[in-house]
Amino acid sequence: MPLVEWLRRRLPRAHLRARDGVLVDPVLAHIHVPKCAGTALRNFLIQHFGPSHLALYVPDTFHVYPEAELAGILADRSIRGFSSHFVRTFPPRLAGRDLLYITFLRDPVDQFISYVTYVKKNYQYLQDDRSLIASLPPNLTAMSVRDIAQWILTCDRHVNFHENFTVNFFARYSVPGDAGPFRIDADYRRKRLATAKQILRRFLFVGVSEQMDRSIAVLRKLLERRGLSFPAGDVPLDNTSHEFRGNLDWLHETDKVGALLLASIREDQQLYEWARVRMRRLEAS
Numbered sequence: 291m292p293l294v295e296w297l298r299r300r301l302p303r304a305h306l307r308a309r310d311g312v313l314v315d316p317v318l319a320h321i322h323v324p325k326c327a328g329t330a331l332r333n334f335l336i337q338h339f340g341p342s343h344l345a346l347y348v349p350d351t352f353h354v355y356p357e358a359e360l361a362g363i364l365a366d367r368s369i370r371g372f373s374s375h376f377v378r379t380f381p382p383r384l385a386g387r388d389l390l391y392i393t394f395l396r397d398p399v400d401q402f403i404s405y406v407t408y409v410k411k412n413y414q415y416l417q418d419d420r421s422l423i424a425s426l427p428p429n430l431t432a433m434s435v436r437d438i439a440q441w442i443l444t445c446d447r448h449v450n451f452h453e454n455f456t457v458n459f460f461a462r463y464s465v466p467g468d469a470g471p472f473r474i475d476a477d478y479r480r481k482r483l484a485t486a487k488q489i490l491r492r493f494l495f496v497g498v499s500e501q502m503d504r505s506i507a508v509l510r511k512l513l514e515r516r517g518l519s520f521p522a523g524d525v526p527l528d529n530t531s532h533e534f535r536g537n538l539d540w541l542h543e544t545d546k547v548g549a550l551l552l553a554s555i556r557e558d559q560q561l562y563e564w565a566r567v568r569m570r571r572l573e574a575s
């Protein structure tokens with residue numbers, strides 16, 4: 291039996307010593323950004339850890355778990371980790387436990403197209419999520435991917451994936467002011483990219499979906515340095531809505547809709563490139 295595993299069984303979790311400090315009853319907090327291969331990772335973690343890894347999902351695309359509610363969940367010491375779309379503030383500790391945050395980012399164009407093809411394929415099964423349905427055109431199933439994209443990008447109200455989805459995902463509840471899912475004020479816009487980077491710097495790990503195997507290898511290394519383990523094996527990826535993509539020749543700046551999409555993800559692209567550089571540095575360390 292490896293020494294670390296022996297120590298974990300012999301010592302109280304509150305005294306598990308990491309290389310760079312003491313981790314108190316740590317929780318692996320998988321922050322699942324939609325359409326970034328998070329479902330594959332969540333299923334992998336549940337397969338290996340069983341009921342000790344929670345799937346915290348609700349049918350409301352704009353729901354956010356209050357920290358007090360999440361602390362109540364984590365008060366159950368049998369819980370070792372969770373995956374969720376709906377954790378949007380990131381305290382270092384809850385319920386007297388250290389949270390080790392991990393997430394994955396994806397090329398923003400691919401992420402946007404994956405979102406559109408996902409809702410196109412699964413529209414009939416998404417009806418319970420009224421917030422999501424309200425973010426989609428009512429005749430979606432009869433529309434092309436390009437037409438759905440145009441509707442989302444030109445909608446006169448905030449809808450899911452309208453602009454810079456990932457930056458907003460991390461920043462909307464952390465920039466001082468009136469937090470909420472529809473923040474678009476000028477002060478927030480000035481601060482959101484820097485805020486998203488600042489938040490992700492505090493994460494244990496930010497992976498890249500297109501480099502899943504390399505990312506998982508880095509994550510294993512980081513956890514091992516803290517006296518923790520990550521399951522062996524590969525995280526299987528599957529593009530389950532690829533057949534709904536259709537013709538994507540419009541994804542360029544000289545097409546009206548393509549230009550709208552590229553403009554709408556400009557800050558997301560900067561965050562994604564920042565994450566790629568950060569992972570390469572972690573990989574080399």
